[in-house]
Amino acid sequence: MDKREFLKELGKYLEILDEKEQQDILDEYLQHIEMKMKDGMSEQEAIKDFGDIHELAADILEAYHVKPQYDGKNRQNLMKVKEEGKKVCHSAAEIVGDSCRDGAKALKRLWNGICDILKKPFRLAGKLEGKMSEGFSSLHSGKKESKKTKKENGVKTGFMMGVWNGFKRGIGWCVSAFRWCMRCLWNLFMVGIALFSGICMMFGILFFGIVIVLLIAGYPLLGVMIMTFGIILATGALVVLSYCSMRRGSKKREEEC
């Protein structure tokens, strides 16, 4: 038996232990064998000095308060249990994945609904403007006809039409200026929210870092850490939401066209 075989064999007995711990032990034995060889002993002799490998493994496991009987047979059982565990994990993961997908779909629907509601005022404003100009134009045509029948003065009608057109254009400007102001206000409001939640998020991250350091130092701050993480997620989501809700001029122009 050479040292690789020996370590492999020993490793089999120690499978129950933590991966890092196993490696630690095996490294120690490997070093021991190598030092013996450096002192002039052969590899076989150095390994023989350890005695029965089963007893050695039992001694090691005893130091970890593990039953030394934990060998071959149990290992097979352990493998079975592992397989079972894997299966359970897989099915659980599938269930979780499915429900996540469904949840995401529902969220998307909800988001679309919210977007619709948020967009409604703008659409209404657009409709109102359309109606207003329609109304004005019908009023204008009515006036024109009455004037035509009353006076039939082409020059005067032309003059009136000019005035009326100017007036109409003025109203159109007023409406678009009003809409522009509304959009500006809305965007300012959203920028405000985004900035505010962004700053909150920054502080959240800072606090999160501090909490993690304290947690590692041994303070019982797991709850606070999770809470801070939640706050970071929430404020981050708020930033994205307010950014998405901003009304951009170019979009508006496209809609107008």
Added chain:
Amino acid sequence: MNAQFKKGVLELIVLESVRKRDMYGYELVEEVSKVVDVNEGTIYPLLKRLTNERYFETYLRESTEGPPRKYYHLTAAGVLYRDELEREWDTFQENVCNFLKEHKDG
């Protein structure tokens, strides 16, 4: 020598060896082998256990030959534990000696 005898005092010998100066595994095995003839393999689990029970601290130090070595250092708890073991050992071997002497004389 009776294996049960060895097992009992091995802990005390290991603790005492490391108390004088920090040692790495192989060095410690050699040191202990001077006193009791013991299977080298069984000292490593003992070191592991004493480390897990916080009587030893370990640290790595580079060596001129081969990979870095893991050194064992006796902690304050280890010193206390060693002193307690020594007291126990003293009374134990005194009692046994007295008992044997009485029987020889008697």
